[in-house]
Amino acid sequence: MTQHAVRQWIGRVGLVAGTGLVLVGCPEDAIDITEPASLPSFDFSVASSFVPPTGSFAVERLTLAEFDTTVTEAFGRATGALGFFNADNAFGYPAYGLAGLARNGSTDPRLPALADDDAAIGAFCVLGSPPFPGLGEGFWDLYCQVTNLNPNTRYTVMMVRYGLTVNGELDAAAVALGETVSDPDDLTVLGGTPGGAPTAECNFSVAVPVARDVNPFVLGFVDTDIDGNTTIDCVPYSTAADATWWRNFDSPLPDGVEDSIPFGPNTGADGIDLSIPSYNYLVLVEGEGTPGDPVPTGPHAMRWQVGNDIDLSGNPSINNALAPFPLPLSTAELVAAPGGAGRPDSISVIFNQLEALAGAAVYEAWLVNPETGSMVPAVGTYNRIKILAERDPITGDIIATRDSVVETVASTNSFAGGDEEDGYRHEIMISDNSLAAGDTVGFHTHLALTVTSSPGGSAPSDARPFWFQFTDQNGTPDNFFDDSFNNTGTTSFGNFDVDEPALSLIYGGDGGGRGGFRGDVLSVNLESLSRPPIGYSYVGWLVREDGTAFRLPDITGPPPDRVSLVDADVDAIAGLITPTGILEANLRVVADEAGIEFSEFRTLLLTLEAKAGAAALGSIATHVGSVPDRVINPPDGGD
Amino acid sequence: MMNAYRTTVATLALLMVVAVSAEAQERVHHFQVAVGGGWHSFAGGSAVKSGATISGEATYYLTPSLGVGLWTEYTFTETDGGRFPPAALSFVDSTTFTIISQPLDIWQYGAHAKLQMGGSLGPFLLVGAGGYTVFLDPQQASGSDVSTGFVLRLGVGLDLAVTDRAGFQIAVFDAFFPDWSPNRLYPVRDQFQNTRFPELNPDPDDLDDSVHNLGLTVAITVVPGA
Numbered sequence: 084m085t086q087h088a089v090r091q092w093i094g095r096v097g098l099v100a101g102t103g104l105v106l107v108g109c110p111e112d113a114i115d116i117t118e119p120a121s122l123p124s125f126d127f128s129v130a131s132s133f134v135p136p137t138g139s140f141a142v143e144r145l146t147l148a149e150f151d152t153t154v155t156e157a158f159g160r161a162t163g164a165l166g167f168f169n170a171d172n173a174f175g176y177p178a179y180g181l182a183g184l185a186r187n188g189s190t191d192p193r194l195p196a197l198a199d200d201d202a203a204i205g206a207f208c209v210l211g212s213p214p215f216p217g218l219g220e221g222f223w224d225l226y227c228q229v230t231n232l233n234p235n236t237r238y239t240v241m242m243v244r245y246g247l248t249v250n251g252e253l254d255a256a257a258v259a260l261g262e263t264v265s266d267p268d269d270l271t272v273l274g275g276t277p278g279g280a281p282t283a284e285c286n287f288s289v290a291v292p293v294a295r296d297v298n299p300f301v302l303g304f305v306d307t308d309i310d311g312n313t314t315i316d317c318v319p320y321s322t323a324a325d326a327t328w329w330r331n332f333d334s335p336l337p338d339g340v341e342d343s344i345p346f347g348p349n350t351g352a353d354g355i356d357l358s359i360p361s362y363n364y365l366v367l368v369e370g371e372g373t374p375g376d377p378v379p380t381g382p383h384a385m386r387w388q389v390g391n392d393i394d395l396s397g398n399p400s401i402n403n404a405l406a407p408f409p410l411p412l413s414t415a416e417l418v419a420a421p422g423g424a425g426r427p428d429s430i431s432v433i434f435n436q437l438e439a440l441a442g443a444a445v446y447e448a449w450l451v452n453p454e455t456g457s458m459v460p461a462v463g464t465y466n467r468i469k470i471l472a473e474r475d476p477i478t479g480d481i482i483a484t485r486d487s488v489v490e491t492v493a494s495t496n497s498f499a500g501g502d503e504e505d506g507y508r509h510e511i512m513i514s515d516n517s518l519a520a521g522d523t524v525g526f527h528t529h530l531a532l533t534v535t536s537s538p539g540g541s542a543p544s545d546a547r548p549f550w551f552q553f554t555d556q557n558g559t560p561d562n563f564f565d566d567s568f569n570n571t572g573t574t575s576f577g578n579f580d581v582d583e584p585a586l587s588l589i590y591g592g593d594g595g596g597r598g599g600f601r602g603d604v605l606s607v608n609l610e611s612l613s614r615p616p617i618g619y620s621y622v623g624w625l626v627r628e629d630g631t632a633f634r635l636p637d638i639t640g641p642p643p644d645r646v647s648l649v650d651a652d653v654d655a656i657a658g659l660i661t662p663t664g665i666l667e668a669n670l671r672v673v674a675d676e677a678g679i680e681f682s683e684f685r686t687l688l689l690t691l692e693a694k695a696g697a698a699a700l701g702s703i704a705t706h707v708g709s710v711p712d713r714v715i716n717p718p719d720g721g722d
Numbered sequence: 723m724m725n726a727y728r729t730t731v732a733t734l735a736l737l738m739v740v741a742v743s744a745e746a747q748e749r750v751h752h753f754q755v756a757v758g759g760g761w762h763s764f765a766g767g768s769a770v771k772s773g774a775t776i777s778g779e780a781t782y783y784l785t786p787s788l789g790v791g792l793w794t795e796y797t798f799t800e801t802d803g804g805r806f807p808p809a810a811l812s813f814v815d816s817t818t819f820t821i822i823s824q825p826l827d828i829w830q831y832g833a834h835a836k837l838q839m840g841g842s843l844g845p846f847l848l849v850g851a852g853g854y855t856v857f858l859d860p861q862q863a864s865g866s867d868v869s870t871g872f873v874l875r876l877g878v879g880l881d882l883a884v885t886d887r888a889g890f891q892i893a894v895f896d897a898f899f900p901d902w903s904p905n906r907l908y909p910v911r912d913q914f915q916n917t918r919f920p921e922l923n924p925d926p927d928d929l930d931d932s933v934h935n936l937g938l939t940v941a942i943t944v945v946p947g948a
Binding site (some may be wrong): 121122123124388433486563598599601606608641642643711712713 | 788807812815816817818819917919920
């Protein structure tokens, strides 16, 4: 072999070897994942039983500071022309409901005096429109059971258009205010000529025609039994020729209300005139009239005011003289009326799901008025209430519960809590007497329950998770006339803004995620969680079948940074925490490091825990997931 | 795949050994046209698997040692799904983690200069530039299924003349993609990406925005009109 040939072969071998090296050196470094293709996992969603922790409150008592009867319709009793006409009666037919309108001598002091102080309505009392008696077009039916009249006595039933003479203070206003009437007003038959059927018995056997210009309009008589009871069953009817009462047999509602109904409007001083044959009273008079003198001279026993009073000129100009003649109104009704000015002087609230706080931390109640900036400790009487359960002796099911006050502390606005799981509720009752001298519940509009580790401060802490509004001052804190009250309601849960309550953030309980197990690792991804109220943090728990729980490591943001979200209630982390929520979060635990076995557990819970609370599982569970059966009963002893 | 690749290249190498005894081609003021195929190995950080390539080029020789021309190359491959987080597909009580790859073609094209040395092996140096176009599976791509970029090409090779008009060419080259964007090759939508167990995910830092890819082509060369 020549030298040239040797070089040629060396070159050839080198070429082949170089090519081989090039090929061997080609990268094939894709990451090889050897994990199982399928891992146990579970949905982690809002607990079906989740409701934000709520309490209930009540305005226990109102104080009437002033009542101005000069306010138009100061008692707010106008009902309108058809206010008493409805199908809400024992028979379910369209009719005037008269049962609540009847007054006797003890409830209506006006003249003519009512002689019977005990007369009362029995089971029913209506004036039914034509569909009610079913006799045809134009036929009405006064059907009324009256009790406690004189026994074995005849009474005449009549409809009357009265004019009212006010003597001194209007009796209606005085009675509504609970005052004694010393100079009764006078009711005087106004206009028309007495007529009707004084000798007809009101037993559904005689129809009495309605006529123009008849006043009083006598419908007939009834006799009481030996016990003084009777049933009125009069049938007035209007004809197409001379009467204007509503005559339609098919439709339950009258047309042309103003001039086609038996009783006049009840719209008050600005209402329309009352023209016969519309009347404003139904009266029961002892005795029987005659055709020549239809109205008996006996004492008046009972009176129904159905339309508003008119003056002696026939005008509805008397303020507050609306039907029915009032009974004394409650303080709450008077305060709520347009003429009333008042304020709450006592409120109470019961809180649930308040986990026990640790150390010196307490819940503190504060009264707040954002419109005046007032914030004072809501000092009152605190009751710790234990819920006692009565169980069925056979099934063990709870069949009833009973509250038992196990601790009472006077003159305090703070308590340590203890959650409902332990069977406790927490009540605080605040009144003017329990507040500092010169202060009153009524100067405030909201109550806030705060969480603080520094009790006794001069202002409520920033953690104000519970609150409710009991008064709306309509922007005029100095004017109590336009206030309105929430007499009962439920507390809100979230962040209470003491300056702008409308900006308070209600905790929504939103979001969810999915968790999974991989060997000894549990990892749960969460998205779009509602932001915890200030003072609260999300905590994950693995719960055993017996209810005991293992607290997971602190909640974090997503990997790789895993920023702690323990302070997500106050921290602002761009891209992770918004003013109203947490965009992404993660719960993660390694079983070996934690010293637990996943197979022990059945449920994963996410709870809201007060940061100042005890370390135990709290009662505000927001999200829940079930540990997969594959983890509880691993087919091969473990994944 | 690797065995077939090596066998093919070894056979071609043997052909070269036979061919080097022929005279060099006469190319000056002529075009040399090369048509062939080979293998393209993409850098790991590109998240593209290696794939077969067909190639072609036309070089006009200004002098015996300098030519200029155009080149093109089309590679059939797929994305390297293992470079991305696996898809997490959740069912009632389980989640399946799956590596998702998708078919991928890369078309490269450009111009080059060729510095040719004499002798029967005809070693040469290629310096080129141009562009690439990536074609993704339109049914899987979450965004546009076509994207383009810039490529620099540096290669060495041998022109092995069998006759004065025909021969073989073998070339090894580096295709540098300076503006590569590997994340566009990840077809899994956000909600299906594994974030629950991040330890299953490859290190995202292993993906590169500029990659050097290694190619090997073997071609038949013809010099028309020589």
